[in-house]
Amino acid sequence: MSIWDLFISMARAGLLGYGGGPSAIPLIRTEVVERYRWLTDQEFTDALAIANTLPGPIATKLSAFVGFKVAGILGAVSALIGMVAPTAIAVIVLVKLLLTYKDSPYLKGLINAVRPVVVVLLLQTAWQSSQGGTFIDWKPIAMGVIAMLAIFWLKIDAVYVILAAMVLGVLFFRPAV
Numbered sequence: 001m002s003i004w005d006l007f008i009s010m011a012r013a014g015l016l017g018y019g020g021g022p023s024a025i026p027l028i029r030t031e032v033v034e035r036y037r038w039l040t041d042q043e044f045t046d047a048l049a050i051a052n053t054l055p056g057p058i059a060t061k062l063s064a065f066v067g068f069k070v071a072g073i074l075g076a077v078s079a080l081i082g083m084v085a086p087t088a089i090a091v092i093v094l095v096k097l098l099l100t101y102k103d104s105p106y107l108k109g110l111i112n113a114v115r116p117v118v119v120v121l122l123l124q125t126a127w128q129s130s131q132g133g134t135f136i137d138w139k140p141i142a143m144g145v146i147a148m149l150a151i152f153w154l155k156i157d158a159v160y161v162i163l164a165a166m167v168l169g170v171l172f173f174r175p176a177v
Helices: 003-016 021-035 043-054 058-100 106-129 138-153 158-172
Strands: none
Touching: 003 058, 021 043, 021 058, 021 106, 043 058, 043 158, 058 138, 138 158
16 A cells, blocks of 8 residues: 555545545545455445534545545545545636536536436445445434435434434444443
8 A cells, every 4th residue: 555546546536526525435435445445344334424424525534534544644645635636626627618618518418417327326335335234223224214304304404413313323323332
């Protein structure tokens, strides 16, 4: 493992994660769990859960977590730069083209075709994360249903749902000691 591997793996995930941080999650997982085996599926799921409780973009939090776990502070910096820098440079270079062709039916078609793929990638990540045994017990399933109802039906802000889940997790989901 090298600092360069961290940079490249996060740059690859960041550049191909069309649609923002959530769409990069399955790509980050592929890099760190499958390709480099820096984390297990369970460690990745745990990192994702913790990263979702913190403010800020999920992809940057995950990349910094992975980098730190693999190579300390230098690894975190390398992974974070890998996640952010290539995309920032690409945005700067491509903004002129996007503004020039913003009314192009080809560009609109490209965007309309990619959106459902991003949703499938997120569903894939959720499915793969659930395979570690997390959703065998009835409590996580009930928590997921309650969270879905709170967010979609009651229109409660996701931040409050996450905070409530954290409190419930401390009270009712901790392993027996």
